[in-house]
Amino acid sequence: xxxxxxxxxxxxxxxxxxxxxxxxxxxxxxxxxxxxxxxxxxxxxxxxxxxxxxxxxxxxxxxxxxxxxxxxxxxxxxxxxxxxxxxxxxxxxxxxxxxxxxxxxxxxxxxxxxxxxxxxxxxxxxxxxxxxxxxxxxxxxxxxxxxxxxxxxxxxxxxxxxxxxxxxxxxxxxxxxxxxxxxxxxxxxxxxxxxxxxxxxxxxxxxxxx
DNA sequence: CTCCCGATAGGCT
DNA sequence: GCCTATCGGGAGC
Numbered sequence: 001x002x003x004x005x006x007x008x009x010x011x012x013x014x015x016x017x018x019x020x021x022x023x024x025x026x027x028x029x030x031x032x033x034x035x036x037x038x039x040x041x042x043x044x045x046x047x048x049x050x051x052x053x054x055x056x057x058x059x060x061x062x063x064x065x066x067x068x069x070x071x072x073x074x075x076x077x078x079x080x081x082x083x084x085x086x087x088x089x090x091x092x093x094x095x096x097x098x099x100x101x102x103x104x105x106x107x108x109x110x111x112x113x114x115x116x117x118x119x120x121x122x123x124x125x126x127x128x129x130x131x132x133x134x135x136x137x138x139x140x141x142x143x144x145x146x147x148x149x150x151x152x153x154x155x156x157x158x159x160x161x162x163x164x165x166x167x168x169x170x171x172x173x174x175x176x177x178x179x180x181x182x183x184x185x186x187x188x189x190x191x192x193x194x195x196x197x198x199x200x201x202x203x204x205x206x207x208x209x210x
Numbered sequence: 211c212t213c214c215c216g217a218t219a220g221g222c223t
Numbered sequence: 224g225c226c227t228a229t230c231g232g233g234a235g236c
Contacts, residue, residue, distance in 0.1 A: 044228070051228065062221060079218050081229050098228060127229050170228055212236080222226085 006154045007070035007088050007145075013095045016088045017043040018184050020097060022158040022207070026106055028149035029134040034110050036102030036123060037158055039206075040185035040192045042168045044085070046095040050175040051168060054094035065142040066094035073150060075141040081127030082135060086145065086152070100126045100169075100183070103191040103205065110134075124193045159208040162187040169194065 007016065018041075026035030044052040046066075053063045053076065065074040065087065072087035074096055085096035102123040104111050115122055115132040123129040130136070135150070145151045164187040167179045185192045188206035 042228070053228075060222075076228080077219065077221090078227060078229055079220090081219090083228065085228085096228095100228090121231095125229070168228070172227085212234100214234080215232090217230090220227100223224095 005070075007086065008090065013043045013045055013088055013097065014182060014184075017041045017097045017182075018163050019157075020086070020099075020152070021160050021163060021184060021186055024105065024153045024156070024158075025099065025102060026151055026153070027133045027135065029110075029114075031110050031113070031134065033106055034114070034133055035106035036104045036111075036129075036191075038099055038101075038152070039103050039189045040099075040101035040124075040183070042098040042100055042184070043182040044096045044098065045177075045182070046089070046093060049180075050177040051171040052094070052096075059094075063094070066096055067092055068142065069144070071145045073140050073143050073145060073148060075135070075138045077138065078127070082130045082138070083126040084130060084135070084150075098126055099129065101185070101191050101193050102129045102132075103189060104132075120190050124191050160186040160189075161204070161206055161208045 020038050020041050023038050025038055026033055046052055046054050047057045054066050065072050068087055069091050070088050074085035085098050087096050089095045111132040114134040123132050140148050140150055164185050165181045166183045168183045172178050186206040
């Protein structure tokens with residue numbers, strides 16, 4: 001059973017972010033259950049992080065979900081795409097983890113129906129994975145992963161062989177936190193966005209052998 | 211690899 | 224108006 005405590009556990013957000021790699025995310029959509037393994041995330045550290053939507057304590061109707069309890073879903077729109085954060089700190093501490101890429105595992109055919117793009121480009125970006133899941137609105141914003149059709153299974157995990165770190169993608173590098181190494185991904189997994197070539201041996205897609 | 215642009219939706223000052 | 228936690232395509236090193 002999923003608990004708020006499991007999202008938080010008294011741990012700093014960058015550690016929780018790394019712990020989400022290899023977890024299975026699923027969405028019970030109108031055409032059945034779809035999902036995949038989380039292979040790439042970014043940490044956003046709240047009021048002190050210049051790249052965070054909550055920087056400086058910014059709190060509006062739009063960003064309100066970030067201030068909710070751990071496990072709260074924050075969905076925001078950029079251009080014509082939607083992205084998804086998990087809130088991971090106690091109420092009033094607006095730190096979030098952006099889910100940036102999935103390796104399709106649950107009903108890949110339906111993911112492809114939702115986003116008819118072949119290969120790794122199906123889910124290798126935060127806007128792309130939401131399209132593939134079939135989420136194209138903010139209806140789940142503010143809901144809890146424990147009770148919504150969108151959820152993350154924290155009871156089991158596929159272990160990455162290596163976790164790679166980099167600066168966050170798309171953030172303004174001129175600002176104070178623009179170059180902080182807060183992006184984490186499964187090294188060598190082909191579904192990671194903007195994958196660097198031959199950085200790791202890709203055999204096994206970057207997962208530990210069991 | 212890096213940057214840069216255009217399309218494009220919506221929130222905010 | 225001005226901004227952007229995107230995407231897809233392109234140019235240049």
